Amino acid sequence: MNQKADNIVGIDLGTTFSVVAHLDAAGIPRTVTNAEGDLTTPSVVLFEENEFVVGKEAAKAAALFPDKVAEFAKREMGKPMFSKSFGGQSFPPEVIQSLILEKLKRDAADKIGPITKAVITVPAYFNEPKRRATQDAGRLAGLEVLAVINEPTAAAIAYGVSEGFLNAQGESQRAETILVYDLGGGTFDVSVMRIDGQHYEVIATDGNVMLGGTDWDRCLAKHLVDRFADEHLIDPCQDPSAMSRFMREAEEAKRTLSARSQANVLIEFAGAVMRTTVTRAEFDELTAHLLERTRFTVNKVIKEAGLGWDEITRVLLVGGSTRMPQVGQMLKQQSGRAADRSLSADEAVAHGAALYGKILKSREAGQPESIQVTNVNSHALGVLGVETATGRPRNRVMIPRNSPLPSSHTAQFETHKSGQPNVAVQVVEGGDSSGQNSTMIGKCVVHDLPPGLPAGTPVWVKFQYDADGMLGVAASLPSVGITARLQIRRQNGLSDSALTDWNDKMKEIYSALDLD
Known part of the structure; x- marks a missing residue:
């Protein structure tokens, strides 16, 4: 175990999955596995009496106990309270996110030693209240949030390092103008960036914080529900537990269709069983309107950057939902070239955040920065x-x-x-x-x-x-x-008194669960 006292981690706090990374002794970003041995942790919290569970087990429980499970809290950041209450208690979204961060921190600390500092990534299109709420979540989890950086920027930094794009002095070997297409589980971002020497310059960015892979799941789930209702004359829509199962089956089928041309689906509800097949062509047709929204945004960003497709030297894919073949096909049609899948769709953003942590550490120590990042404001x-x-x-x-x-x-x-x-x-x-x-x-x-x-x-x-x-x-x-x-300055979204109150509540919970 690395027992460095100054461990700085990069955290991709995702809508559906989250990832933690750090730099090893050689300065190479590495993903830190969680307690279950996985590279990613489901961003799901199960609230039970006097305790909570985060991650894989919570995700499994969603189909059985949907009223006890918090999912997609990232989409609600900046709101006063999460849309669901648990055990009669309402929670701000940042408190739910802090529970996820606390597990990420605790699991990573078991592998690399104590963790107190982090760089957390957010969608480029997050506004100030959402960014403030993200900082609050980190603070509630006992983290000093050194920076909240945009996910496409983090991915571009990871790309520059992992592909040997930078020399020993941290300078790029050639100038590139890249488009980062980041489609995660719950959010979507597009950024056009220029990388030249040590300088990473964001030229234009846009996105949608309410568009992601879960929306593709929802379209397919509705299709499956309609088939089930037609076949058995039973409507599962009024049963939250059933709808959660349909969503899980849809997500699984979507994953299968990323590798195969068809997926077999078996669903049981109210004593009735449906066996059906979904083809990739059907799935693409069902979700074409979602893909079109991303295509429109991509072209809008290129126009706002004052560029043409012929000036984009690389299209970089980030986010687990970019595994869907329809994404690569659409981008190839638009750009005339195959998209770059060299980065791990799941890990790249956390790796870039860890590398950015090193930049901040060098800056604090008065050392030369290996990378300089120039950003743009995503909102007027x-x-x-x-x-x-x-x-x-x-x-x-x-x-x-x-x-x-x-x-x-x-x-x-x-x-x-x-x-x-x-x-x-x-x-x-x-x-x-x-x-x-x-x-x-x-x-x-x-x-x-x-x-x-x-x-x-x-x-x-x-x-x-x-x-x-x-x-x-x-x-x-x-x-x-x-x-x-x-x-x-990006101050805390919750008031100081509210933060103190929630901090005290979190400490009581952690103490009761022996998580101090």
């Missing part, structure tokens, strides 16, 4: 104000989506009425021009304006978004010499 940042002429809300974009970081912008606004005592600058992320679907991430307020200040007094607002994820907002009224400043 703006000011939510009011149109003077119409009185309607308006989202004034300050830093557009896919802007290289660091980035800054200054714009002029005006006070709305005479004698206004203060000016509040509402900082939002995403949304349309009217502010619909935007997320409030902070407010910069200029207080104590002088009496009698006329309407239409200029207010200058400056956004400064640094590469480390800190947004600085300054609002100033030059005519009266007043300025207010706001620093928006």
